Amino acid sequence: MSARNLTDTECTLYGTKSCALLNMRTCEECPLKGRVADAQIHSDLKLFCDLQPEGTVAQLFESETCTLCKNEPKGATSCYAVFDMAHEEPKALARRKFLSRKSTGFMVPLQFACCRKCRSRILIEAYLPLIVPIVLAAAVLPFVTIEKLAQTVRAQAAWLPLALVAAALIGGFAIGKLLSWLYRRQNETVMFTDVREHPFVHAMEEKGWRPLFNDRKAHLAFTNKPIAKGLGSAPSSVYRMEDVEIVENSEISD
């Protein structure tokens, strides 16, 4: 729950849908502060609305149940998995960095409402390739550090202690990768293990959006609260506003 406190009544965006879409908490932190907002800004923001799939990006973080769970009953929302998408429109945005971190077009964070279980599944899958080698290395460490044991090992071959540690790290990474893959396979029936397979991401792609980072794995960041300001953070009620509607009392609760 956050209130907006907008005071600059001189601003040409004041009280408009465009202002509500930018969703700044105060005029002070608005990137347009001190600029003369032209018609292009309004038409860019109208385009942003037109490029929204049904339900808009707001439905993802407004959901009280997990949007990554596949089966009912879905877990209660406890955090948000953030996945950034970008659009090549509008071309003119290259000059308007405040709407976009990329050199072209819009950028929007998809904030998937996520339950505790889905979050831990994603994190366990991500960390297994790191945890397994550390555990294995810790297990062989006494054979290198405890003198009596180390002597016995060195008696076999001088290089053996080092080889043990290396094997634990390299083998552990490979085992961790395999376990991670198996764990993911097991979870695929209950959740969207890859948000890029999520129906909403497909709906975004149909509107021309693409993942901001085009890597083998989806980049996810977790937050406990929805992102408070900026494009894509406004509640779904804002998208239903008339283009010229005046926001009463300059306060919107989300």
Ligand SMILES: [Zn+2]
């Ligand atoms: Zn879930």
